[in-house]
Amino acid sequence: MIPGYTRIAEVNLTDRRVSVRDVDEKFAYDFVGGRGWTAKTLFDVPKHVGAFDPDNPLIAATGPLTLPSNPPFGSKMMFAAISPATGSYGDSNVGGHFGLRLRKAGFDALVIRGVNEKPSYLFVSDGDVDICDAGKIWGKGSRSVDEILRSLHGHDFSVASIGPAGERTVKFACINIDWDREKTRHGQAGRTGLGAVMGSKKLKAIVVGGNKDVAIADPDRLREISKGAGRFLVEKPTTPMKTWLREGTMMTFDWSDTMEALPTRNFQKSSFESAESINADAMQSNVIALRGCPNCTIPCEHVSKSRELGEEVHAAVEYENAALLGSNLGLDNFEELVRANYLCDDLGIDTISCGVVIGFVMEAFERGLISVSELGFEPRFGDAGSVYRLIRMIAERQALGDKMAEGVKTLATSVGRQSDRFAMHVKGLEISGYDHRAAPAMALSYATCDIGAHHNRSWAITYDVKGDRYSYGDDKVDHVIYLQHLRPIFDMLGVCRFQWVEMGLDPTLYAEAYSAIVGKEFSLQDLLWRSERVWNLTRTIRVMRKGVGIEDDMLPERDFADAVPEGSTKGARLDKNSFRDMLERYYSKRGWTSDGMPSKAKLMELGLEEASSALYG
Ligand code: SF4
Numbered sequence: 001m002i003p004g005y006t007r008i009a010e011v012n013l014t015d016r017r018v019s020v021r022d023v024d025e026k027f028a029y030d031f032v033g034g035r036g037w038t039a040k041t042l043f044d045v046p047k048h049v050g051a052f053d054p055d056n057p058l059i060a061a062t063g064p065l066t067l068p069s070n071p072p073f074g075s076k077m078m079f080a081a082i083s084p085a086t087g088s089y090g091d092s093n094v095g096g097h098f099g100l101r102l103r104k105a106g107f108d109a110l111v112i113r114g115v116n117e118k119p120s121y122l123f124v125s126d127g128d129v130d131i132c133d134a135g136k137i138w139g140k141g142s143r144s145v146d147e148i149l150r151s152l153h154g155h156d157f158s159v160a161s162i163g164p165a166g167e168r169t170v171k172f173a174c175i176n177i178d179w180d181r182e183k184t185r186h187g188q189a190g191r192t193g194l195g196a197v198m199g200s201k202k203l204k205a206i207v208v209g210g211n212k213d214v215a216i217a218d219p220d221r222l223r224e225i226s227k228g229a230g231r232f233l234v235e236k237p238t239t240p241m242k243t244w245l246r247e248g249t250m251m252t253f254d255w256s257d258t259m260e261a262l263p264t265r266n267f268q269k270s271s272f273e274s275a276e277s278i279n280a281d282a283m284q285s286n287v288i289a290l291r292g293c294p295n296c297t298i299p300c301e302h303v304s305k306s307r308e309l310g311e312e313v314h315a316a317v318e319y320e321n322a323a324l325l326g327s328n329l330g331l332d333n334f335e336e337l338v339r340a341n342y343l344c345d346d347l348g349i350d351t352i353s354c355g356v357v358i359g360f361v362m363e364a365f366e367r368g369l370i371s372v373s374e375l376g377f378e379p380r381f382g383d384a385g386s387v388y389r390l391i392r393m394i395a396e397r398q399a400l401g402d403k404m405a406e407g408v409k410t411l412a413t414s415v416g417r418q419s420d421r422f423a424m425h426v427k428g429l430e431i432s433g434y435d436h437r438a439a440p441a442m443a444l445s446y447a448t449c450d451i452g453a454h455h456n457r458s459w460a461i462t463y464d465v466k467g468d469r470y471s472y473g474d475d476k477v478d479h480v481i482y483l484q485h486l487r488p489i490f491d492m493l494g495v496c497r498f499q500w501v502e503m504g505l506d507p508t509l510y511a512e513a514y515s516a517i518v519g520k521e522f523s524l525q526d527l528l529w530r531s532e533r534v535w536n537l538t539r540t541i542r543v544m545r546k547g548v549g550i551e552d553d554m555l556p557e558r559d560f561a562d563a564v565p566e567g568s569t570k571g572a573r574l575d576k577n578s579f580r581d582m583l584e585r586y587y588s589k590r591g592w593t594s595d596g597m598p599s600k601a602k603l604m605e606l607g608l609e610e611a612s613s614a615l616y617g
Pocket of ligand 1: 073074075095096291292293296297298299300301496497498499
């Protein structure tokens, strides 16, 4: 085995075969790990294989920096598959102990194909993979599943599980990680419907843990880099540590509201009149614990309580949850928000997509496009009871919930009457928490994101508001491309991006840490080049599966047709011609064709001969 890497387990659930191989040197260095590996593995999946086909691999991939002791970079990993939401490459990043314990179990990655005959779960420990009966936990919420499996296997194991929504292949079902709040950070691989892929395989959970070590080429050098990075976070963080520890990502909520970028009532408005009821200050009186991922010195998860409906439940409200389940649905009570968040987690639903789908239903109802008879009640913005009922209807695929479970794009098609103009998605993935009508760089980020509209690939809105907010300039295109190359590095290495994006940690440190681990020198530039390869590979997957054309990168009609109704950005909306021109400049700067396909020359320049053959023969 080469330093920094261990083994990959390939599991076939249909014939219950498990094969294990050492990580191949070329695969390791060419694609680094995490998102690089998931991109390459899914590129190799034949294009006729759909999300729910047995041959669609569900991949759990760590990175070389996902190490038992590697402060202060945190610990992250990727889940990935062909997405049921977009029909193309899908992934989702998650923290907590799971990735680290997968490495302790002796594996860098699991690649799971096939379908169980009966509901099962995987037990992965000390180099072995067992397929176990999940009959007794099928149908249960993720919280109970976590408790049951930990009581069976011990609290030194981590559990990734799906809820009833995943079992019913809700197309935005998530995978829950580590619900054992007493000890660790809870998290979700929320986006792109990977819980539904897991459900389609009748795979309820994956339990990982063990005592295996990862060989590191130069532990002394790694220790020094870690120490230096730790010192920086104590002495020179760009966000005051006190604010971060108090608020975490919720510190963005007031900023987003003030900047008029906060999705409100299905993205009709961009600021919320009751923002102070669900912001970071409102969170303080409900917080019961601060949790962090392993190896993190800047913990950000604020576990909060709700006593709504006489039942105490807990959830960690992050900015995205507060934006999409809160202001986007008009909820003005923090405990209601916590309960909605908890229901999504336990039932196994992505909070972002869920908030967009419910927001669409509420607006469609107001416009007379959905009737009471389809739901059994009046779904109103601001009514928490409506939100709770709709979440359950989605998870159970009950009545209109069956169509809601298909995602907002398909739902709008079935509602018809031009409701697609306010169905907020790109490529079938619901838009995350930033109104971008007065932020063209953020709009470009959403439009060109390789998994559909997700903010974390290039969080460019801060660039929009710093300069000429309404500009479609080349500098914004360059900035989006820069972020789209820098950010995958964290996902490939298996670490958190907040130490860089929020605290200002120098990205070159990550390249140095990688070099120390593998015993070969990699500069930041070397990693950025690999990022660009990954970006072109996932774009190639999209083109192979969905064809090519600028329309595939277009935003919902609301962004162009409905102006921001009030505030300092009143009247703002995107100009379609300017945005098309921006997209075309983006393609050109990337070395893509005028309709957005990676050019043969670009693919060859990046050493992606297989991708070139796939597109050009
Ligand atoms: Fe995990 Fe938050 Fe720390 Fe990142 S900053 S590693 S998400 S606890």
